[in-house]
Amino acid sequence: MQLIATQTFILSSTEVNSALEGYILMIAAIIMKPIKLTFIFMFLALQVNAQYPFEKYDSLTYRQFNNWKKYDWTEKKKIIHQTLSIRSFYKNHDSLTIQLTSFTDKWDSSYIRIYRNKQQEQLLFEPMAFTEYNLWSSLIVADFNGDSLQDLKLNAAYMGNGLASMNARVIYLFQTKDEKFKKVSFMDKLEYGNRMERDFNRDGNYEIITMTLNGYQGHNYWTFDLFNYENGKLVNVDDKFDYPIMVQFLFKRNYKVTDKISGSRMKEFKLKELKDLDVK
Ligand SMILES: [Ca+2]
Ligand SMILES: [Ca+2]
DSSP states (O other), X not given: OHHHHHHHXXXXXXXXXXXXXXXXXXXXXXXXXXXXXXXXXXXXXXXXXXXXXXXXXXXXXXXXXXXXXXXXEHHHHSEEEEEEEETTOSTTOOOEEEEEEEETTEEEEEEEEEEETTEEEEEEEESSOOOTTTBOSOEEEEOTTSSSOOEEEEEEEOOOSGGGGXXXXXXXXXXXXXXXXXXXXXXXXXXXXXXXXXXSSOSSOOBEEEEEEEEETTEEEEEEEEEEEETTEEEEOGGGGTOOEEEEOOSSOOXXXXXXXXXHHHHTTOOOSOEEEEEO
């Protein structure tokens, strides 16, 4: 009888403790909220003050989706599926589902499946693995080229060390007139996750900005090039906007176009071909 009484006491004591903990955590969350917000505002202020020249141009409004459903078939089939659905994606409100299938023993191949109302429409190969860790940003939905058809974008990291940790695959799925998708993917360098497209000349076709590391006279420079999606491919449009620009790579934040290389010399660094380009 005494034993039961002790147990009851212990139980109720634990309950009291967890209620107290919950209360303390709730108070802490209320106090912390403005502090967190202050940090975010400080960070935003820094971002506004220091930026690359192209960041002054209009960026797109994205719709972003993150509710990937993971189907792990690692043990039976060495396969991982990640699936995401967007209701009312198409003009007639049909839904779109994108499924990424990667293989646990192959790091250079995946399949992207596109379903319309759960009916498979396309199967596209992608020379990159997708895991729940390397999808750097959400699935991005926007009309990048201004043809009134919603396009898709994914960024997937190669997961290296040091500078190689910036290596990422940028994957665009441009919607075509027949409401299918043209896949254009390539390797790029990403600093803070997704790099937004910018409309330099406000024609509705947002310029895609790429980043490459180049050596020149003993220093390293980030070279930024501009591309447009035109007639089913990405075309370099540097000449139209007096690009590329080059920013010296320093071991601190640097956003200033270098004055060590003349504009005409910079043009010799123009990125003629996107790295590991894959068009499907
Ligand atoms: Ca489009
Ligand atoms: Ca433009």
